[in-house]
Amino acid sequence: MIGRIRRALKIALGEQGGVTLPEVMVGVVVNAISVSLIAASILAFSTLQTSFASTAAAAREASVAELRWRSDLREATKYVITDATMITFSLAGSAGSCLERAWVLTPVGSRASLRIVTRTFPGPVSSAGCSGAASGTATTDLISDAKPLSAFVFSNVGGRSIVYTAGSPHLDTAVPRPTSISEADWAATAVALISLVTATNASMRSNNPLIVAQSVTTQTASTTSPNAPMNYVAP
The missing domain is CATH 1.10.1220 (Arc Repressor Mutant)
Structure with missing residues (x-):
């Protein structure tokens, strides 16, 4: 054998x-x-390829979100802040229409989604926003796999944080006024800088947040009347 x-x-x-x-x-x-x-x-x-693909997709989403965020904030005739998860812009649309575009952060389990909800009005857009009856609504997902602690962050001309609750601003009292900042600037409730702070779960660099800060250049605090209207209105 x-x-x-x-x-x-x-x-x-x-x-x-x-x-x-x-x-x-x-x-x-x-x-x-x-x-x-x-x-x-x-x-x-294969796992590495999937990881790189997820990272590339996250980078594309972040890039698109940044471009649209800066564009909307620059071109808005008015914005209304609800809280750290929602802000609505009034913008000029096509053919003389008016757009109300809400930027919304929504927690979904262990992640969050960033989307914009756009309503179209007959127009035209004005410093008071849109008027008339909305003729349509469109929803666009910008970042589908954001960190749950993503938020819109607001600060005044003195760099002091402003927290919004149901549309009402509250100045942060935890940080003392720096000596280089005037009392008027530190006490202003007018928003001078708005930031979108987020990060994606899919990204290999998910611990490095994306911070898109855009100055509200046409709104400044007055030394005689620091509490300007909380809703930005372009001249």
Whole structure:
């Protein structure tokens, strides 16, 4: 029986003489390990490709969100802040229409979504916003896999944080006024800088947040009347 096994192995190995059964078994084990390593390498490469693809998609979403955010804030004739999760812009639309575009952060389990909800009005847009009955609503998802603590952050001309609750501004009292900032600027409730602070779960650099800060250049605090209207209205 042993002789038959040896002859069969020699035939399988191309009649290579001097090959013992233990040597053949070692070769089989080594080949099996090699196959396992190759399979593991393929799996790791596929996982890395998926990770890079997720990172690239997250980068694209962040880039689009940044461009639209800056554009809307620059071009708005009015904005209304609800809280850290919602801000609505009034913008000029096509063919003389008026757009109300709400930027909304919505928690969804372990993540959050950033989307814009646009309502179209007959127009034209004015410093008071849009008027008339809305003729249509469109929703666009900008970032689908954002961190749940994403938020809109507001500050006044003195760099002091402003927290909004149901549309009402409240100045942060935890930080003392720097000596380089005037009392009027520090006490202003008018928004001078709005930031979108977010990060994506999918990104390999998810711990590095995206901070898109845009100055409200046409609204400044007055030294005689620092509490300007909380809703930005362009001249």
